[in-house]
Amino acid sequence: MNRKMRLLPVTALAFLAGPAAADPRVSQLIDDEINARLRAENVTPASRADDATLLRRIYLDLLGRPPSATEAQNFLDDVADDKVHRLIERLRLYPETAAHWRRVIASWLQVADVPKRERGLDRNELLDYLAGAIAENKGWDVVARELLDPDSAVPGQRKAAAYLSHFLRGDDKKAGREAAAIAVGSAFFGVQLQCARCHNHPTVPAWTKAHFDGLRAFFDQTEVTWTDSADTLRDKSPEKNAIKPMLLDGTRFEPGNGPRAKLARHALTARATHFKRAVVNRVWNQFLGRGLIEPVDMIHDGNPGSHPQLLALLADDFAANRFNFDRLIASIMHSEAYLRSARWTGPPDRRPAPELFAVAQLRPLSGPQVAWSVVMATRYDREIVARSRELALPQPARGLSLEARYLWESTGDYVKLADTFRAGGSPTTARNAAYLTFDPFMKKLLDPSWGLVKELTGETDDEAAGMLAYLAILNRRPNLDESEAVRAHMKTARDRQEACQDLTWALIASAEFRFNH
Amino acid sequence: MAAPRFPSRRAFLGSAALAGLSGLFRPAVAAELRKHQKRAILIWMAGGPSQFETWDPKPGQWTAGPHATIPTAIPGVRFDEYMPRLAGLADKMVVVRTVTSKSQEHEQATVTGMSGTPPAGGHPAPSWLSVCAHELVDDGHWPAFAALGQPALAEYRMPGGGFLGPRYDPLLCPGNGNPPEGFPTSGADGKMVRRREALRDRLGSDFRFGHDADRLAGHDAAFGQIGALLDRGRMFDLSRLPIRRAEPYGNTPFGRDCLLACQMVEQGVPFVLISTPWLEWDLHTDLKSNQSKVTAKFDTAVGALVNDLIARGLWEHTLVVLMGEFGRSPNYSGGRDHWSKCWSMSFGGAGTRGGVVVGATSDKGTEIKERPVTVPDLLVTFYQALGVDPRKEVDVQGRPTPFVDRGAGAPIKEAL
Numbered sequence: 001m002n003r004k005m006r007l008l009p010v011t012a013l014a015f016l017a018g019p020a021a022a023d024p025r026v027s028q029l030i031d032d033e034i035n036a037r038l039r040a041e042n043v044t045p046a047s048r049a050d051d052a053t054l055l056r057r058i059y060l061d062l063l064g065r066p067p068s069a070t071e072a073q074n075f076l077d078d079v080a081d082d083k084v085h086r087l088i089e090r091l092r093l094y095p096e097t098a099a100h101w102r103r104v105i106a107s108w109l110q111v112a113d114v115p116k117r118e119r120g121l122d123r124n125e126l127l128d129y130l131a132g133a134i135a136e137n138k139g140w141d142v143v144a145r146e147l148l149d150p151d152s153a154v155p156g157q158r159k160a161a162a163y164l165s166h167f168l169r170g171d172d173k174k175a176g177r178e179a180a181a182i183a184v185g186s187a188f189f190g191v192q193l194q195c196a197r198c199h200n201h202p203t204v205p206a207w208t209k210a211h212f213d214g215l216r217a218f219f220d221q222t223e224v225t226w227t228d229s230a231d232t233l234r235d236k237s238p239e240k241n242a243i244k245p246m247l248l249d250g251t252r253f254e255p256g257n258g259p260r261a262k263l264a265r266h267a268l269t270a271r272a273t274h275f276k277r278a279v280v281n282r283v284w285n286q287f288l289g290r291g292l293i294e295p296v297d298m299i300h301d302g303n304p305g306s307h308p309q310l311l312a313l314l315a316d317d318f319a320a321n322r323f324n325f326d327r328l329i330a331s332i333m334h335s336e337a338y339l340r341s342a343r344w345t346g347p348p349d350r351r352p353a354p355e356l357f358a359v360a361q362l363r364p365l366s367g368p369q370v371a372w373s374v375v376m377a378t379r380y381d382r383e384i385v386a387r388s389r390e391l392a393l394p395q396p397a398r399g400l401s402l403e404a405r406y407l408w409e410s411t412g413d414y415v416k417l418a419d420t421f422r423a424g425g426s427p428t429t430a431r432n433a434a435y436l437t438f439d440p441f442m443k444k445l446l447d448p449s450w451g452l453v454k455e456l457t458g459e460t461d462d463e464a465a466g467m468l469a470y471l472a473i474l475n476r477r478p479n480l481d482e483s484e485a486v487r488a489h490m491k492t493a494r495d496r497q498e499a500c501q502d503l504t505w506a507l508i509a510s511a512e513f514r515f516n517h
Numbered sequence: 518m519a520a521p522r523f524p525s526r527r528a529f530l531g532s533a534a535l536a537g538l539s540g541l542f543r544p545a546v547a548a549e550l551r552k553h554q555k556r557a558i559l560i561w562m563a564g565g566p567s568q569f570e571t572w573d574p575k576p577g578q579w580t581a582g583p584h585a586t587i588p589t590a591i592p593g594v595r596f597d598e599y600m601p602r603l604a605g606l607a608d609k610m611v612v613v614r615t616v617t618s619k620s621q622e623h624e625q626a627t628v629t630g631m632s633g634t635p636p637a638g639g640h641p642a643p644s645w646l647s648v649c650a651h652e653l654v655d656d657g658h659w660p661a662f663a664a665l666g667q668p669a670l671a672e673y674r675m676p677g678g679g680f681l682g683p684r685y686d687p688l689l690c691p692g693n694g695n696p697p698e699g700f701p702t703s704g705a706d707g708k709m710v711r712r713r714e715a716l717r718d719r720l721g722s723d724f725r726f727g728h729d730a731d732r733l734a735g736h737d738a739a740f741g742q743i744g745a746l747l748d749r750g751r752m753f754d755l756s757r758l759p760i761r762r763a764e765p766y767g768n769t770p771f772g773r774d775c776l777l778a779c780q781m782v783e784q785g786v787p788f789v790l791i792s793t794p795w796l797e798w799d800l801h802t803d804l805k806s807n808q809s810k811v812t813a814k815f816d817t818a819v820g821a822l823v824n825d826l827i828a829r830g831l832w833e834h835t836l837v838v839l840m841g842e843f844g845r846s847p848n849y850s851g852g853r854d855h856w857s858k859c860w861s862m863s864f865g866g867a868g869t870r871g872g873v874v875v876g877a878t879s880d881k882g883t884e885i886k887e888r889p890v891t892v893p894d895l896l897v898t899f900y901q902a903l904g905v906d907p908r909k910e911v912d913v914q915g916r917p918t919p920f921v922d923r924g925a926g927a928p929i930k931e932a933l
Contacts, residue, residue, distance in 0.1 A: 110638025167638070170625040175635035183638040192916055194637075198923060203915075295914040343727030351729075362732045424682045426735045430659040430742035431686055437710060437743050438699040485719050498709075506717040511736040512724040 022089075022330030026317055030335040033310035034357050045358040049341040052076060052476035053517060054084050058333070059475075060365065060516045061287060062091045063399070064100025065372035068381065069472040076477070088333045092326065095135065095396070099405040102130035103368050107423075108282050109147070110183035111166055125162035125230065131402070132156060139323035140279050144188055145264040152232045165224040165231035181216035189248055189267070190278030190299035204300050214246025217255065218263045235259065248274060270319035274299060277315045280328065281305075284314075287332050289361030290354055306355035342517040363516040364427035367418035368409075370514075374417065375408070377473040377508055378445040379452045384408045413441045428514055436509045446504055448497045456500035462490045465500065473507040555653055555834055555867060555903040556787040558778050559646060560819060561631070561666075562841035563792050564623070564799030567853050568861035568882065569845065570597050570808050573614045575882040580847040583805045591872050599812040602820025603863070608872040609823070609832075610865030611932040615876025615885045618843060618892055621855035623796070626842035631790075632676040633896045633921055640913050643679030644687075645896050646788040648920050651681050652905045654787060659742040660688035663781055665774040666792030667692050680913045687790060694773025696753035707747055714740060752784040753777070765821035770794070772818035779825050782835055798841055802852040826866065836867035836902050840895075847883045859885045862895070867902045869932050893926030901928050 038045055049057070055075050059067045067075065075087065091097070106112070111126060133143050136156075150160035167180035178197060185193040193201070193212045201207035220242060221235040238255035245259045246252045253262050268275055277299055285291040293305030305311060318328050332338055342360035344351045352358035365373060375381050384404050389395065393403035408414050420435045436442055446453055452472050459465040466486035470478040478486065486503060493499030507513060567582070569575060574586045574597055586595040589607035596604045603610070620626040620635065629635050634642035643651070650661035664675070664687035678685030690697050701707060717740065725733060755763065755776055766772035771793055778789040797811055819839060826832045844860020845853035859878050865871060876888035900907040900920065907926065910917040 112638075170620060170635065171622050172619040172625055172629075172635050175619070175625075175629075175637075179635065179637040186639055192914075195916060203917075295916075298915060341727075342729070344729075345727050348730070362729050364732075422683055424678070426682060426684050426739075427732060428736040428739040429682075429684045429686070430739045430746070431683065431688065433739040433743045434688070434697065434746065437740075438697070438701055438706075440699045443699060479723060482720060482723060485716075489716055489719075502709075502713045502716050505713050506720050509713075509717050509740065510721050510724065511728075511733045512721070514736055515732070517724075517728065 022327060022334050023317075024334065026314070026327075026331035027334040029313060029317075030310065030332065030337055033307055033313070034335075034337045037307060038352075038356060038358055041352075041356060043352045043356055043358050044346075045352075045356075046341040046344060046360070048336065048339050049343075049360065051084065053341065054339060055087065056475040057516055058084070058087055058091060060369055060373075061333070062088070062100070062329075063094060063096045064103070064366075064369050065096075065400075066376050066475050068376055069468070069475075072471050072475040084339065085334060088330065092330060094399045095402050096399050096405060098131040098134040099402055099409070100368070101134045102127045103366070104286060105130050105134075105143075107366075108279075109163060109187045111163065112422075125159040126166065129157075129159035129162065132159075134325075137324065137326045140318075140325055141268045141270075141275075141323045144268045144275070148184065148188075148268075149258070149260040149264045150233065152227070152230070158230055161224075161231050161233045164219065164222060164233055168219065168222055168233075169224045169231065177216050177219045177222075180219045180222075181212060184219075185212075185215055185248075186297040188278060189274040190281060190293070190297050191248065191274065192295070192297045204298070204302065206300055206302075210246065211248060213243050214252070215248070217243040217245040218259045220245075221255070221259060233260075270323075273315070276319045276323070277311055279323075280315045280318055281311060283325075283328055284311075284332065287329075287338055288357055289363040290357075294355070306357075360517070362427075364423065364514060365421070365516055366423050367421040369516070370421040371414055371418040372405075373513065374442075374445065374508060377452065377513070378504065379455070379472065380445055382451075417441065428511075432514075433509070436505070446501045448501065453497070453500050453504055456503065457497050462487045465490065465503075469500075469503050469507060473504065474510070474512055553834070554787055555649075555836070556782040556831070557646060557649060557789075557836040557838065557867070557899065557903060558782060558822070559631075559790045559838045559840075560775075561627075561790060561792040562798050562815070562839065563627075563667075563794065564796035565626070565841045565843040565845060565855055565860075566798040567800070567804070567808065567845035568614070568859070568878075569847070569849070569853070570804070570812060571600065572596055572612045572861035572863055573878060573882060575880070578881045580849065580881045580883065582808070582849045582853070584809065591874065594874055597812060599809050600816045602816050602824075606820060606823050606865075609827075610837075610863050610871060611869055611873045611875060611929070612861065612863045613875040613890050613895070613929070614859075614861045614878055615887070615889050616840075616844075616860050616862055616892070616895070617885060617889045618857045618860075621843055621857045623799070623842060626857065628676055630840065630842045630892055632679065633893050633926070640680035640918070641676065643681045643685060644676040644790070645899060645920075646687070646790055647676070647678045647681055647685035648900070649788050649903055649905055650685050651678075651911075652909070653903065657738075657742075658785070659746065660786055662686075662788040662790075663688040663690055663786050664790040664792070665690045665692060665694075665777060666771075666790075667795045680918055681911070688786075690753075690774075690777070692774060692794075693770035694755050694777045696750070700750065700753060701747060702750065702754070710743070710747060714744070749785055752780045752786075755780070762825070765817075765824065767814060767817040767821070769814050769818065771814060772821070775818040775822040776825075779822055779829070779831075782826075783829060783831060800845075800852050801854055804849070804852040823865065832866045833868060834866075836864060836869070836899060838862070838864040838895075838899065840864075847881060859883075859889075864895075864899070864932075869902050873932050875929055875931060890929060891926065893921050894929060895926075896921055897926035898929045898932060901933055 055072060056066050106127060146157045146160040147163040150157040152158050152161060164180055168176045170176045182194045185191045193207060195201045196207045196209050196212040200209055221238055223234045223236050225232050225234055235258055242255040244252045244255060247267055281291045281293050281296050285296050292307050292311040293299050293303060321327055337357050340360045342362055344359045354361060384407060388404040388407050394401055421432055448454055448457055456465045456469055459468060463483055466478050466483050470476055490499050569582050570584055574595060575581050576586050585598040587598050587604050589596050589604040591607045620629060625635055631644045632642040646662050654661035677687060688697055763776055766776045774791045778791050781789050800807055823837060826835050840862035843855055843857040846856040876890060877886045879886050897907040907921045910919045
């Protein structure tokens, strides 16, 4: 059904000359595989989401923030047919992507995406390293190697040591090595080995205690030292009777002589199935709200996932293109599977199973995404940019500067907000609601003396005020019913200022705001 | 044996309660809770208290510090001289003198002490109080767990809901007996919350169409729980309490937190963590000038809390745990360094036995003479006292995950 519509974007892409532009064939491959299963199951997928929804989705997914009201207005006014695809291509080149994706990758690495101790420190080394790697579009194999076996003599790799030192610097060495093995197994190989820590895995026969011990043994010799005001990794000589490092495929190594280098050389290659599939599955999960294999770190023979062939093809293509992250992301984003609506208009009891990818998933925003969404909605971003001007930080022509983003992300306000909304379990917790309802920073953002509330209060026409609020907060125009509800609220309110605060709060506290939909 | 749960409460929204914020929490319900609900208060002695200057003094030995000792309600057992109230209550509590652990770093040891497991990425172990909230409190009831004290604690990766999810994170109160930051205290604030909530509900109707209803239900329910909390907001107002009740806690921020904790466990927040000011017990060099003040303030407030719980009929249902992340070194040189080899802690209430001293250290206190106790042993003991099955496993993304590592931890039978 979409074949005709598809011609446009593919043609459009042919004109794009950015570095590592998406490969339309890969997007096509994704749709072919997904649609084949839909046909087999006799399911008609949801249609493409509307422009406003895609605008917000693409901003959140690439930059980790929604568009400003101006960015939203410009896009919605654009009449070009291929504007969604052009938006993807344009935003991919924003330096801001590094600010968002460094935290996404940190969460894959099982390091908190908002480290609580970041506050008060000017920089966080691991996040810094990841931002640099993303900005340079380093291949995933290079990133993995530098994280596991950094060469501290190379400036671009120095901060990568912060990853393993995060686990290994504590004085309970055994616990630290186990934590490192668990994190590395999940992040790079898509396996959950924690159950195999004390005994063979209860549900996956292929994962034995020997696998866990073998993976841990790659870190048994690692020592963290503090050299030139940074954590540095060093391998000491192996102890007598040391356990031999072993890869998941059973390949064993003698202890000694740089075990982590051996891990990098043998397990981070284009041939290593687990390595490439694990990351492709994570990226897919990031954009589609669900992995091709679930849980994302339970990749094993007994759990082939929903579209085994698609995962294998994407993984091979990714590896064959030097693990080019940017290309993989773009290929997924240009597929119709990614662009579908999250609304199911058929009978509720016929809602297709999520693993068919027939309807987009409601994805709760991550803590950092919520933090930036609240900022953009209330126009606090202007205060941040003003502050960055005062500090003479560089100002980009479009979007926010990385420096401006880091400026706010180093504050306690940011850390508290992002941590309150950290992911896991139920999307919205009572603590989230409590934060929005009475946290002092939220109250400051709703203060009528500046920002959106001030603008709304100054707008005498109720319909225009409603339009402004919806564009700023939800990045769309209100429908007739909503305009009417806004008007009714404004009319009955005792105090216009109060009514504008109520409206701003009610839209920020809405489910529509909480989810990437 | 499962302990009784909090009775389920309807979500705030959609019920008749929308008409008014008061009256949801009726005295009759409170009385019902008082009878059955298990509760716990963990008092975290942040920084690592010295066992020599608390529960395991070694007078006359080279390891002794500058303090004298006093007798306790248990014949032959002596505590530090600045703990007169806890000494008087010793026959109601358990003292463990032989805890042994591995880490001597504040952060790692704090995480381990509260969750039983060293820090890890991905799906970290929850605080044992989060586990209790998960196991012993109905889903609709919030908050079930609150953390009072210095916000600095939060920066040190204090365990919260962990693999149980942020839903079981504590509600943070900033200390000094204060409610959560910004908590609405006036009637006008309550009206505003109600007005905004009605508008939120009205403007959210279009988005509900066609979107996954299961996901959206949780969102609205979370806002409903705020109404229920506002409804119980009076528990935060310590100024309403008679002086004779507040005074014994001492005029200190920590004392006010202990009083607030007592209010909370009585009025519907069954699990409370109180942290003493960050690293207050971490006296490396200035023990002589500071320890007496730190200990006396602690003793005053905790003694008052235990007495208050007894007076209010809550002691039989409330476990009170006093501990830090590790102890302090035998070598006294104006202060003491970190020491995880053998250290002391104490607990009582919730039907545990009183007057029990577990374990013994050597004459000089340099090592364990008999009965080492690990942190998992403590957690298993707390869980048993509260009616939580310590061997239960919950599903974490398809992986059966135990509350206490398989095979680790045995209950301290002599205390139960």
